[in-house]
Amino acid sequence: MRQTLRVNVFRQSLILSGLFVLGLLALNLAVFRPGTVAVVMLSGLYQGMLFFLIAAGMSIVFGLLDVLNLAQGAFFMLGAYAGFAIYGALPAGTPIEVRFLAALVGATLTGGLAGALMEIGLLRPLYARPVYQIVMTLGLSTAINEVVRAIYGPAGLVPIEEPPALATTFNILGGQFETYRLFIIFVGAALMVGISLLLQRTRLGIIIRAGVQDSEMVQALGINVRRIFTLVFALGTAVAALGGMTAAPFLGAYPGMGTDFLLVAIIVIVIGGMSSYEGTAIASLLVGLTRATAEQVSLQYFNTPILASVSILLFMVAVLLVRPTGLFGRE
């Protein structure tokens, strides 16, 4: 009975999300030329993928460990800076493709390592005190931001060059879209599917999903939950760092870049329903599309992108009023 009810709610939310996207599309088609619509939709997707890269880790970690990791934005920034450092450190003759790939891999590893250290050193003592965890991650976020500011200065770094194959634009229905942003969409989609497969099809995924349901029970079955916690946490921060590095070719790297994305990521996981991975994936796309549409609309009518940020905040408030635990959240 209960199970069917939840499946129904899930299906309902899925239909609602679909209708919402169709509504956005209709709004776009009514207001803009086809070329602009295509660009808006693609840019919504690429923003959504970036949000997903930060939010995915937060959501899984929250489900498993009950910790809202507000330092996730800092790991996003850390990824960008680590990528820059590796990119710059390679010898001058190295081809850009190699540098770029090395930067991506290095940033991901750095993020994962830093995340593992944080979980072991700072979070473990606090599992018994939920509110303090939030405060601690917040403090850590500030500290990481400031350390980066102290080392690299407040101004930020100039964006690095992307591989020449991706540094072009292409034409879609008369609108211009950057190939590199398409690359981000692919990276995001690949990770979305990859993490989903990891959760659904591997032994580790089964343990994680069981841990989200009841981690004490998993421990009672003889599985070292602590190690799983660390692994999942590191995975989350690694994905965030990868996100930061993929954003680096057009955002550059600056202190506080994570905070901007963190706020959106929070909105995403709240809309998706905190601990639901599917919810987070769907919500990040919804938020990305909403944001892109609102940005274009408000640029056209008010000559400022103000609606971009406001729209997703209002979106979140609206969702919370209808579903107090988010679209795909548990009671």
Add this chain to the structure above:
Amino acid sequence: MPQPSRSANLIWLGLLAAAVLIPYLFGALTGQPEAGLSGLAAWRSAAADAYCARGVTPLVWLHVGGVAGLAALTLAGRRLGALGAALAGARGWYLAALAALIALPFLTAAVTDSSACSRGQAFFWQAIFVDVFILAILAISYNLMFGFVGVVSFGHAAFFGLGAYSVGLLMEHLAWPWWGAVLGSLAISVVIALIKGFVGLRIRGLYFALFTLAFAQVFFLLAGNRLLVDITGAEDGFTFAVPDFLNMTRNRLFFYYLGLAAMVFAFLVVQQLMRSPTGRVLVAVRDNEGRAQMLGYNTFHFKLIAIILAGVLAGGAGVLRGLALKGASPEVLGLDFTMTPLIMTLVGGQATFAGPVLGAFGLHLLEDFLRDTVVTVAGVSINIGERWALILGVIFILIVIVFPYGIVGTVQNQWRKRRARRASTPS
């Protein structure tokens, strides 16, 4: 804890009144009433003379004596009969601290050899303490929600910033008188609290915290946007004119006492609330909401009361900030003004009365003292003022891991332990 008797309350009030009035009397009595002045004007000019004198005046000695006397009475405590008993314990310390704050402008004037009511070192310190008072009110309000009722809010800056903005906008654009603008701003705080309460309190725990964060962020974005540039001045903010007596550049001593009075008021309001039956229910809601509901309390109403009160206090702090700076800019709505009271509450000790105030004093004064200090560690020189955010971050982490009850909480726990040990050993 034995309840203090009514006569003890009277003694307490009498001492406080004397501490406030004595300087006035003294100023009036020692000044020479000039010919041709009316009684009141003579009184005033004499008081001004006594206040504004440079260096170590008899007034300063009077203040020092008063503070020392109160502290001594508190320490001696019950051994000194009714008066001492009334002062023993926390109440005496509060009173001594209040007396010290009343005396402070003159003490700094004496120490720095400047006047308490014209430009100089003492003036500078008054401004810093006005900031401290405002932050302390904000922290008291935050602690009411966070410490006592257990509702985590990440959007407290909305109350604070809207207080600062609305008082200025009402005076500047609608030409309301200052008192109307202040009352109007407080009314806006109530409205915001009602919206947050009715909409947000349906949502539980972390969801509520994130809801408030989004709520505050909307105002932050709107305030900083060019869309409303004619009204709010966008990211530069705006300035407005305040009546002469509220002008902190000229009448700073008055503003100092205004801020102090507001802080004491906020402190007493929260203290009285939490000692009342309503306060007991609020704590019960924090500890076990389901049980409080079972006992027949409408916990939603109680939480609503708390959020309105906290909103008005934080809004009031914002109004003071707006008036003090004679302007407002988007930063007052930003995340900083949610995080600052949170960390002040944690450092001082959550769910204690003095904690947030101590936290505000400690952190803000530390920041000011260390502003231009340069420390050299292992060959790297660090300017502490520039790295203050980093230090705050580290304090955050340390407090959370090592010192979870804050200063006041830890001290209280020690006392409790010692008392328990004393009770268990037969004398």
